[in-house]
Amino acid sequence: MGYGLYLYGIFPAPGPKNLQLKGLDGQPVQNHLIGEFAFLYSEAKQERYLASRRNLLGHEKVLEEAMQQGYRMLLPLQFGLTVEDWESVNQQLTAPYGESLKILFNKLEGRREVGVKVFWENEAELQKMVEENEILKAKRDRLEGQRLGMDQVIEIGQEIERGLEGRKQEIIEVFQAELNPLAVEMVENDLLTEKMIYNAAYLIPWDLEQTFSERVEKLDRLFESRLLIRYNNFTAPYNFSQLN
Structure with missing residues (x-):
C-alpha cells in the first residue's frame, strides 16, 4: 500500500540524473520536474514517518549523496514531508512560492553550509575560573566550612x-x-546540551572551505584540550534555505 510521495529536496531543473540512491523504506530515489524545479522523492510507504535516528539519517544521506555527485544547488526540505500527488505540490509550493525559491537558489549558487559546535566541561571551567580569579578564590576560601545563609548562596x-x-x-x-x-551569512542556533557553548552555521563560498577548515584547526590548537570542537564541512544548507 502506498501513501503518496516522500520529498527530500528541490534542485533547479533538470536536476539530478541516474543517482541510483535508496531512500526511506529502501525505496529508489527519483527525480520529478515541475516547471523550473526538480524534486527528489521516493514512494512513501508510511502514512507518517517517525523522527527516529535511522529515518533522519536516511533523509540526510539522500541529500548529501546527491550533493557529493555534483548536484550542489539544493534546497533541502524538512524531514517527514509527504504529499498525495504532484498537483498538490504545485498548488501549495511551486505556484505560490516559485519566485522565492529562485531567489534562494541565487543566494546559494557557489556556496555551501558548514557548521561549528563548541563544547566545554562545566566543572573544569568553573574550577579554572575560581583559580584565576583572586577575589572569588579568596571569598570561597573564607566561606569554606561555614554554614551559608540563603542570601550568600544566591x-x-x-x-x-x-x-x-x-x-x-x-x-x-x-x-x-x-x-x-x-x-556570506551566519546563523547562531540554539544550544543543544549544557556543555555546548556555541552552535553556528556559516554560508561560505565552496572554494573557501579549506581556508575555513584551517581556521577551525587553528582555534582547536589555540584552546588545546579546553574545548571540544565539532566541525561539519558537508551538509545540506538547511539554515540558509528558509522561505520568508
Whole structure:
C-alpha cells in the first residue's frame, strides 16, 4: 500500500540524473520536474514517518549523496514531508512560492553550509575560573566550612554565573573574529546540551572551505584540550534555505 510521495529536496531543473540512491523504506530515489524545479522523492510507504535516528539519517544521506555527485544547488526540505500527488505540490509550493525559491537558489549558487559546535566541561571551567580569579578564590576560601545563609548562596551563585558567562562570551568572540569574515551569512542556533557553548552555521563560498577548515584547526590548537570542537564541512544548507 502506498501513501503518496516522500520529498527530500528541490534542485533547479533538470536536476539530478541516474543517482541510483535508496531512500526511506529502501525505496529508489527519483527525480520529478515541475516547471523550473526538480524534486527528489521516493514512494512513501508510511502514512507518517517517525523522527527516529535511522529515518533522519536516511533523509540526510539522500541529500548529501546527491550533493557529493555534483548536484550542489539544493534546497533541502524538512524531514517527514509527504504529499498525495504532484498537483498538490504545485498548488501549495511551486505556484505560490516559485519566485522565492529562485531567489534562494541565487543566494546559494557557489556556496555551501558548514557548521561549528563548541563544547566545554562545566566543572573544569568553573574550577579554572575560581583559580584565576583572586577575589572569588579568596571569598570561597573564607566561606569554606561555614554554614551559608540563603542570601550568600544566591550572591555567590550569581557571581559564578556571571563569571562563566563572561568566559563563554570571550571564547565565542574569538571564534567569530576568526570565522565570520569568511562567511556570506551566519546563523547562531540554539544550544543543544549544557556543555555546548556555541552552535553556528556559516554560508561560505565552496572554494573557501579549506581556508575555513584551517581556521577551525587553528582555534582547536589555540584552546588545546579546553574545548571540544565539532566541525561539519558537508551538509545540506538547511539554515540558509528558509522561505520568508
